[in-house]
Amino acid sequence: MENKLINEFGPFVANTHTETTVSGTAMTMAYHQARKIIKKHVNANAEDILINDGTGMTGVVNKFQRILGLKVPENLKNCFEIPAEKRPIVFISHMEHHSNQTTWLETIADVIVVPACEKGLFCLDTFASLLEEYKERNVKIASVTACSNVTGIKTPYHEIAKLMHQNNGVCFVDFACSGPYVKIDMHPEDSEAYLDAIFLSPHKFLGGPGTSGVLIFNKKLYKNMVPDNPGGGTVSWTNPWGEHKYLDNIEDREDGGTPGFLQVIKTALAIQLKEEMGVENILKREHEIVDLVFNQLKPISNLNILAGEHQDRLGVISFYIDDLHFNLGVKILNDRFGIQTRGGCSCAGTYGHYLLHVDEEKSHELTSKIDSGDLILKPGWIRMSIHPT
Template sequence: MEQYFNKFREGIIGIDQEMEGIGGKKMPILYADWTASGRNYLPIEKRFQEILMPFVANTHTETSTTGTAMTYAYHEAQKLIKKHVNASKDDVIICAGSGMTAMINKFQRILELKGSVQFDNPNDKPVVFITHMEHHSNQTSWLETCVETVIIPPNEVGLVDLDAFKQLIEKYKSRKTKIASVTACSNVTGIQTPYHEIAKLIHDAGGYCFVDFACSAPYVNIDMHPEEEGAHLDAIMFSPHKFLGGPGSSGVLIFNNQLYNRSVPDHPGGGTVDWTNPWGVHKYIDDIEAREDGGTPGFLQTMKTAMSITLKEEMGVENMLKREEELLEILFDKLESQDNIHILAGQHKDRLGVVSFYIDDLHYNVGVRLLNDHYGIQSRGGCSCAGTYGHYLLNVDQERSDRIVEQIKAGNFSEKIGWIRVSIHPTLTNEEVEYIGNCIIELAKNHRSMQSGYDSKASCGSIEHDQEDLDKAVKAKMLNALTSPFTK
């Protein structure tokens, strides 16, 4: 499959970019942080420049050529996105913010669940079930609403326990509003959840199912309305910036219009009213998509989302999954050969292209810094905004967790749980993934000697080179791009 993806690889902006490493050594940037964000795609950017941008104007009008062009392209982009996820005529799309975090918070406001509400009857308090694998955006956001948030525990092999979920549904059966808001795939381990099975269970109990596709949307088929009874999804959210070609897009929320009961839009403004008058009387548009799209929408961002989806469909989901399987096999074979490298949930190889690991006696931030400085590998260290899942993966009990919290309160983040995460893409070559694996092995063997010449930053578990600022050149380049005059 490597040869098949070469034609797509050629369009990635930065595919041949170099960086400066230790001792001023020039080396290629090897991007292995795809779960955090995708990369820009030159054919998409050219299409913007050559076809779309010459007609840029505000939407909300079809009486001028430019206004017609942008309004039409914007609405066609929305239709394309909805078609891609098999949304129905009763589903509403909202594109806003920069990703899933913005959309889940907006959705919670639309559902009028934000803020503190006192319930006279305990059964009036909504209950939201989440998995143990959630990104913070689908956990902490619910903790700041008026609902009771309940974690579905893992089973004995660390996967979502559907039997335990059934028991929780029975426990909370008297709640009038029951919601399962679950991730489709962990951004830590790449393990997917049985979200359609979760949907059937919560629907049988009279509830709703919302799914966060942020991690998996660039690589999998999404079907909001499968044929199987009860398996439909009432709402989905994802972050198109994680797609190849997606950086610069907006977040996407699609939900069933029966969930909308607001008399006032989430943010009233231009384009949300049928009329106003000087005496304080006004009427909001009935169409949900229009009334929740106040002000100038992110029309270019939405078009970029649509084009990134077009690119995804051109690459082909089956092709991408097959290629990721090939690359994961290479990476697993490498990392499992070294005793002091520990892959999180490593027994589960049926996953998307995400591998998180830790190395004995090496802080994750130090490891990421060394992979960058010595090898040009772009990875990510920390808890991947999934601290609760980290407790399960690393067997952190409450006593240890409390100790870590006390250290964090004192300004010491060095013991905060975390790992090194590499995430791959079908456009990577076999040679590149072998290189990533070999470099991680070399790091595991030699990380102590590799830290020579660095100053420790103990409070955050990181290091800085004491002879030179390795990031100085790239920072200067970024600043120059922002501040240099455009005319001479």
Template sequence: MFRIPETLEEYFQPFRSHVIGMNQEFDSPFGQQKIIYADWTASGRLYQPIEQKISEVFGPFMANTHTESNITSLMMTGLYKQSKRIIKEHVNADQHDVVILDGFGMTSVVNKLQRILGLRVPEIWRNRFQLPERERPIIFLTHMEHHSNQTTWLETLGEVVIIKPDDDGRVDLSHLEHLLTVYKEHRVKIGSFTACSNVTGIQTPYHQLAKLMHLHGGLCFVDFAASAPYVEINMHPEDPLEKLDAIFFSPHKFLGGPGTSGVLVFDSRIYTNKVPDHPGGGTVLWTNPWGEHQYFDEIEMREDGGTPGILQSIRTALCLNLKTKMGINQILKREKEQLSLLFSLLEKIPEVKILAGNIKDRIGIVSFYIENIHYNMIVRLLNDRYGIQVRGGCSCAGTYGHYLLEIDKATSKQITEKINHGDMSTKPGWVRFSVHPIMTNEEIIIFVQAIREIIENIEEWKRDYVYDPASNDYFYIHHLREDMSPFFRFS
């Protein structure tokens, strides 16, 4: 008999039961440990019903696209087209928007977008390519960007300008408005903003940022890599000035998503190319022996060179449907519960310093450090003694780290000089714990208790490890490199 779940934790239990590896154990230096996965911001996990659907329902018809004259290709072509329609519907794309899948995540598609817009010049030619100052594109970024939405723009023809944070550490809308007046003479102005920090889980007011960009004749792109698995994505809200000209995200971060490609959706009206980014099979209407050829007019066909990521696109659609089935409201409510529990417990430990801890309104990401204990020592001990999977480092957000840790330019230079000489020992960082609605309250409590025990026992426990400044990591002293060869046998 069907019973209505009494709690959100109970509501998500059926979804939890289908996660592959939920009860997986491994041998650690201190015995058998059961994996408690808390690195969802880095990657989602495989989901058995999706794997079964791909292998048993779609898999028997696996073939290439580019023809519809046989049943297998007809089926795959139809599934590929339908999966892209599902992606468009999920982000509220309109008739002008096109979807492109490429590579393995957001990094691939933001690079592709930059090439499509003509903003990338090969390094060997860059010194010979000079633009008049007013013709140089201006790229506005927040202080919270992932490296993929910062370094990629630094390698374009544009000038990158960082919007300063306000006094609370959020994006300062008034500063962007000021910058837009400073650079008003520049013809091309692009704002490429994270929707949510992968370090703190703090969301940006990206629709308001879009409105400012449009009021000043600019474009607005949004990186949903950290938040796409959990939030509504709306490219076309009621106010047309708040529309998003392009979005990109990494479906591999979704439950069921590993093995997908990056997703790019953009307004076709910003596309002016006659030649595709990747010419090849599937992009060309005809060729002849005399060097003549004609590419397809449809952007999605023209920019989908070679064999497309058929299964990647299908898997993405299945992940989006799973997200819809779980329910965005339920996801956000459950994460709010989890964060409330996590904050209430961590804030009772004086040694724990939560980054941007003054802001509780966030998605399920909490990063912290403990003075006098290296972040990767904490990560290693959580793994070896408790089976807890978290991530240490700067989370590919070094610029944001400077603001969060209040690192000035002189200190930064000292650190980077050591890094450049192969010594990572002073590289700043933190421990990142990310929740997912399928996680239990007990797992959060186990994690916080583990942090308490690490603090209490660190002087004794750290003697079991040796630090390697070149890799910035710790290794168990009795076997400095784990022998994983049996696991890596593919036969």
């Protein structure tokens, strides 16, 4: 992939806003072809809009929230007061990455974490009850992860989407964790189970570091006359008297400035590599390795696998060892044995409360110490991410 970028695309690098030269035309064609590859991979249709931005899911979910008109600048928040019944309601799972939680908390919406069921999984029954409770809200959004980045446990996101559509809502799914390994289908056979928007972090794909975030959403959600990022490439014309006209095409209008065309091309190449490997082969190998790791770790008496009762998962296994700080465990595994792991809460502190059974009193006790600069007792774990290669 790197050689292809350097030797095949590199010599033709030129601004994609011009097609009057061979290099400009070649790069523009490559850029548009890459975008087609991305959309086809997730079964997007003609009504779906693709936007590439930032460095991953975090950048595009923030951009999407601005496009939806859900964010007010912090210095202006006191100028607005939205009655509770007029606020959008956003439902998230208990397993979210901070990027799909804190970003919504900074919008004008009310955010509800759907409590887990007794088995620690997403509870569709509880979710249905919450939808009934908030049925009067005009704007109802479910924004859920496809898979936990802590435990590899999946959510029933197509069933969630179906419930949302039956209740006049929309469903957004974060594929940052599972995207490199699973089939992504925005428009399954069940016509009620379609996904209104998805987020991807292609840098997590094999060959993907250096790519940009991917946002794909149904254009019916777009109500704007002004792009989120006005600038070069977004207007049909301007004049000296302050008049201007933005492009009608949404994808062009929201692609201000010189686009990250190499990042998008690299995303398409990473997707093609995933398709060449085959999702079935990827998942088969992941399950083999997960079973192997579980069989080796479970007999260790002082090692605790988070959500260890759920072995049906993608290749993410998090654990803690009694009387050993997680960061020390990570350092020993990585620096002594060459086993790459990560310590901390994996940017999923809310899920950590469920996994480590932290109640409200204990949580406030811990956060008080953290706020004072004492991090020694901050909970965490060792995360091992398994790759099919």
